[in-house]
Amino acid sequence: DAGVTQSPTHLIKTRGQQVTLRCSPKSGHDTVSWYQQALGQGPQFIFQYYEEEERQRGNFPDRFSGHQFPNYSSELNVNALLLGDSALYLCASSWGQGGTEAFFGQGTRLTVV
Amino acid sequence: GQNIDQPTEMTATEGAIVQINCTYQTSGFNGLFWYQQHAGEAPTFLSYNVLDGLEEKGRFSSFLSRSKGYSYLLLKELQMKDSASYLCAPGGYNKLIFGAGTRLAVHP
Numbered sequence: 001d002a003g004v005t006q007s008p009t010h011l012i013k014t015r016g017q018q019v020t021l022r023c024s025p026k027s028g029h030d031t032v033s034w035y036q037q038a039l040g041q042g043p044q045f046i047f048q049y050y051e052e053e054e055r056q057r058g059n060f061p062d063r064f065s066g067h068q069f070p071n072y073s074s075e076l077n078v079n080a081l082l083l084g085d086s087a088l089y090l091c092a093s094s095w096g097q098g099g100t101e102a103f104f105g106q107g108t109r110l111t112v113v
Numbered sequence: 114g115q116n117i118d119q120p121t122e123m124t125a126t127e128g129a130i131v132q133i134n135c136t137y138q139t140s141g142f143n144g145l146f147w148y149q150q151h152a153g154e155a156p157t158f159l160s161y162n163v164l165d166g167l168e169e170k171g172r173f174s175s176f177l178s179r180s181k182g183y184s185y186l187l188l189k190e191l192q193m194k195d196s197a198s199y200l201c202a203p204g205g206y207n208k209l210i211f212g213a214g215t216r217l218a219v220h221p
Contacts, residue, residue, distance in 0.1 A: 041214075042202075042211030042212050043209075043211045092209075101158045102209060104156045105155060107155055
């Protein structure tokens with residue numbers, strides 16, 4: 001079992017650019033959530049995808065968007081990057097929409113310069 | 114609104130016991146998760162409390178009082194590898210809300 005895999009592991013982008021991050025959930029999981037973790041802070045919920053639809057969203061602007069594919073994998077897109085978007089982006093997968101253990105990937109470290 | 118309060122840092126001695134407290138105010142509460150996160154790594158699941166009371170799992174135990182909005186994580190027989198951040202996360206139906214975490218340093 002490969003667990004939750006994310007790609008790429010590290011990424012450097014220029015302010016104003018767009019970025020796409022990818023996540024493959026743990027085998028048997030159908031729900032993917034995305035989190036942003038700034039240095040020294042806890043992860044902040046961005047949104048959750050289940051059955052290829054965004055089910056709930058945290059307090060993030062529309063520049064943050066996502067997608068879930070039929071195989072349950074997911075993408076996080078961020079447009080018009082700001083310096084403040086520099087963070088560790090974590091993907092977590094689970095079965096069903098709530099009340100079950102979420103498994104996290106190793107994350108993508110995004111640096112905006 | 115949603116508010117989660119944990120101590121920022123704690124230190125303890127190898128072999129000792131430490132209790133990390135968490136108070137929370139959230140909407141749509143289903144249960145409370147505790148995660149461990151080593152520096153530069155992903156959070157890993159430690160425990161999940163739905164009902165009030167103590168859940169014991171090896172060296173780690175977690176307690177929940179829903180009426181008081183209070184939880185704690187108890188770590189026994191501390192080891193050096195327990196040095197990490199511990200994240201309290203009240204869980205709603207669709208998401209986890211994390212606190213800033215407690216950085217625990219275990220010394221010999």
